[in-house]
Amino acid sequence: MSVALKFVYAYIATIGFAVLFQVPKKTLLRSGFAGAIGWSVFNLINQEFDSVVVATFLAAMVLAMIGERFARTEKQPFTVFIIPGIVPLVPGVALYNTMIAILEENYNLAAEVGSEAILIALAISGGLTIVLSVNAYLRKKRMALAGRRAVKIQEKRNKLDKSRELDPEELQKEIEKTKLEEYYKEQFFDDDAQDSANKEEEK
Amino acid sequence: MEEITRKKMLVLALVAGEIMLKNGGETYRVEDTITRLCKSRGFKYVESIVTPTGIYISVDHPDEDGREGPMHSFNKRIKNRKINLEKVAKVNDFSRRFVQEGLSIGEGMKALKSIEKTPPPFNNYEVAFFGGITSSFFILLLGANFPEFLSAFFATIFVTYTITILAEKEFASFTIFLVGGALAAVLAILLGQLSPQISINRVIIGEIMVMVPGVAITNGVRDSIAGDLISGMARAGEALIVAVAIAFGVGFVLNLWAFIGGGL
Incomplete structure (x- = not known):
């Protein structure tokens, strides 16, 4: 089966999952896209290196990156894109095979496929967690930068016009506000807010 | 204040x-x-x-x-x-x-x-239909043929609709997935009799894909990694219960089927 055909199948399957999880209608196509890319990465790496766990790990990382990207452009929480996308990677087949092996009282096989299922679940969560925690770190850094920017803007104002000077408490409030704006910008990427922040800085 | x-x-x-x-x-x-x-x-x-x-x-x-x-x-x-x-x-x-x-x-x-x-964006019928689409296209990814594709499609519509209704009536999740698993196996066995081309195993895999607690497993491990140990363990426990319930339902029917002399 060609890669393109599998991509289409994965796309449609992921859209189905997205409907099962009741994602907002306007994000359906993007959820499908994230899932299809994730599954294609999994498929290609699995074919190349013949390791389900490594392939799942890398696919989860790619999926998390795409999900974070879409979360910003679409102003939605990233779960909307990631949860439907991980389902094709989830060890459903491995779980089923474990169950069949237990039914057939073939406990060696059950332990083998069962541990594979657990490893796949770990690989998915590991891949997601690495990308998401790096992103959380970057967000914190951006928030700190925004706070420093607020201080600088205030200092410039002080030089220009003594009457607009803020006392330390108000300055602290101003910093907190800027940080908060930065925080929500991450979750709901807003181009207008970005522009106004840039203009403010230029002044 | x-x-x-x-x-x-x-x-x-x-x-x-x-x-x-x-x-x-x-x-x-x-x-x-x-x-x-x-x-x-x-x-x-x-x-x-x-x-x-x-x-x-x-x-x-x-x-x-x-x-x-x-x-x-x-x-x-x-x-x-x-x-x-x-x-x-x-x-x-x-x-x-x-x-x-x-x-x-x-x-x-x-x-x-x-x-x-706000009502959910998709009603029960739409969810059931897309459940069918999901499972049928998913087993195509695993290399299913056309008869298997069709049987997974129709069987999963039925399974998804049943579990949605049971969930609406607020049954315990163990019961819901036990019934879902058993229904999935029964439908797969029945459809398997139609044509020798249909592999019962593959149809069941497709049907249970809409039920497997993949999200709970993944979120459970993720919460645990992030240090939310109580949530992590609770979600992992939830996932385990759901997995056991599905296995119970499917396994019971398959065993019964083997007992009365049918092959897989």
Whole structure:
């Protein structure tokens, strides 16, 4: 089966999952896209290196990156894109095979496929967690930068016009506000807010 | 802040968290939302502990004269959880509006009530139909042939519809997935008799894909890695119960089928 055909199948399957999880209608196509890319990465790496766990790990990382990207452009929480996308990677087949092996009282096989299922679940969560925690770190850094920017803007104002000077408490409030704006910008990427922040800085 | 306003604010944060948690929001997102909502209205000290079965918040704030105010604490038990990501997205958006645009508490409460009442974006029939699409295209990825594709499609529509209705009637999740698994196996065996081309195993794999607790497993491990150990263990436990229920249902029917002489 060609890669393109599998991509289409994965796309449609992921859209189905997205409907099962009741994602907002306007994000359906993007959820499908994230899932299809994730599954294609999994498929290609699995074919190349013949390791389900490594392939799942890398696919989860790619999926998390795409999900974070879409979360910003679409102003939605990233779960909307990631949860439907991980389902094709989830060890459903491995779980089923474990169950069949237990039914057939073939406990060696059950332990083998069962541990594979657990490893796949770990690989998915590991891949997601690495990308998401790096992103959380970057967000914190951006928030700190925004706070420093607020201080600088205030200092410039002080030089220009003594009457607009803020006392330390108000300055602290101003910093907190800027940080908060930065925080929500991450979750709901807003181009207008970005522009106004840039203009403010230029002044 | 007045006593009554504080209480209302706390209830608002609790309701926002509850909607998120009930509809599949992650633990840290719920905690973060509650903390941000409370801090935006001037509570100096906010702690929230969220587990899949409950929300615990406590807040403290000195009043205008700087005297110690009373400490408030609210608990909320969460019993039913389903996944409706649209509501999570809406509450997330609400929290941004509430914090940045300064809605009043009354307006905020109204907005939350209307979010809670919004019907899910897809009704039961649409969900069942897409369940069929999902499982049939998923087994195509595993290399299924056309008869298997068709049987998985129709069987899963039936299975998905059944579990949705059972979930609506608030049966315990073990019962729901036990019935779902058994139904999946029965349908697969029946359809398997139509043509020798149809592999019962593959059709069952397709059908149970709409039920496997993949999200719970993954979120469980992720919560545990992130240090939310109670949530992690609770979600992993939930996943285990669901997996056992499906295996029970499928396994029981398959064993029965083998017992009366049919082959897999």
